[in-house]
Amino acid sequence: MYSDGHPFLRLIGPFAIENADGADVTPHGRRSKALLAMLALAPNGTRSRKWLQSKLWSTRGEEQGAASLRQELSEVRKSLRSAGLDLISTDRDVVRLDVASIGIDLNDPPEGSATRDLLEGLDIRDPEFEDWLREQRSQWPRPRTVPAKVSPVAAADQLSGQRSASLLNSSRLCLGLLRDARWTEGSANRAVSDLVLDLVVRSILNFEVVDVVDFQAQGPLTQAPDTALPDWLLQTRATVVGDVVGLTFALIAPGDSRLLWSHTDFLELADLTGPASLKLMSLVNQIVFSILEFVLDPKSIRDEPRHRASRLALTALRHVFRMRDKDLDSAERMLAEAYELDPRSTYLGWQLFVFVTRFGERRVGRSGTFHDQVRECANRAVEVAPFNPITLALAAHAHSFVFREYAQALELADRAIAANPLQAICWDMRALTLGYLGEVKRGYEDAMRARALGGPPLYRYCIDTTCCILATLNGRFEEGIRHGERVLAQQPTYLPALRYSAACHGHLGQTVEAVRTVERLRAWEPDFSLELLSEENYPIAGVLGVSVIKSGLSRITLPRYAP
Known part of the structure; x- marks a missing residue:
């Protein structure tokens, strides 16, 4: 029984639920047990309806499977409520287990549990469930988490004798946190340090390439034989x-305790008064990207098998932003391999970015096969992590630019910003969607906020492109040209920036510059013409974008400008 008077869920050995008094209140149905187990093992206790349906009724049609899930949820709720437990909540898309109100044995495994099976005897005759259960058991026994209040030296002693391979995810780098031991709990210095460190960690975790372990540091970490320590320690001092x-x-x-990297900055205390402080948020992002760049640099640490997924993902992103066909193909393969090694939603999200980039650069046209590929990837990404801001933002981009499903895209972008307003990519994707919807003033404000926040260095030309597009749609053509110049200095052949920059020059009557820009555009898009802009398959989302580009280029004479 859970010592704090909560219900208790047993996943080690046979599945069971006990109420706060220790009485067994386990539902009788095998699928009821499986459903609760899958929720208990899910991030935040949450899974999408479609994900659960695909694991428990994979051989049934979608409508029949959905009906079966509704019936099973009804049975589970009825069984639990008869025992006085209200642990399941649902909406149209997801099912949640209230993991905050229930103890789970995996969080503090009893002695001898490593020799027992996870979900022993739970047999559901569905191949998808069997695959899922096999994967979960392959990760068992899982490492104990070092208590947050244990000092680093004590933590090292406590972990001695256990092999490092069992303590760290097989495909993740690990970053340990050190609190500033100079200041006592409750002091202003400690409070500021903790605030900023928490913001940094929150954003680092969004990228899903590094694990974070929190140590309440009192001194340097010492390593006992075979003890796993983090790859790096991050300390913040205020x-x-x-x-x-x-x-x-x-x-x-x-x-x-060798110092590997450091950065010092100064802020006014007024800049810390709220989470909306752009100066603070910009500094946090600067630190986040500096840390990620350092820890993912192959030169910074010896290469190990557990690093492979993280480094594959980073290498893939570098390939994406080179824009060439062979690089996009390589990026897609590397992201797929990274996902196989370590199934993280952001790896699927960046695959979506590859697909959308190909479409925007006219490397692929609208087709049933392409649409199905993008939609399947977008749905799967959001199902894997429905609250990851980067994943949500990249899925929003696909829904708006490829499918022109602007309402759904805006909902995803809003959810992304709510999940972490420090992520510039979330504001960038919402800005684009607002522009497609004709809300150009609000969209430009979002785009400029994204620029002020500072996105990942490789991605910043995308933010400048959004600023170029939204400035053009707002009639701020000189600003559009300046944004476009920044993009083209980094990506000289980027078609969206060339299209909107040419339109800006046209609106301002700058014939020479407009002609020169269109010639650069037609070097990579030989069939570019005013008529082409109106075609269904042309990669400009939103009616306003087509109209503004057409009206700008119609104001000037372009001798070589013909279908």
């Missing part, structure tokens, strides 16, 4: 003097 706070971030080598 010093408040008057109205100014100095923030220092450092990456430290565990074991010998």
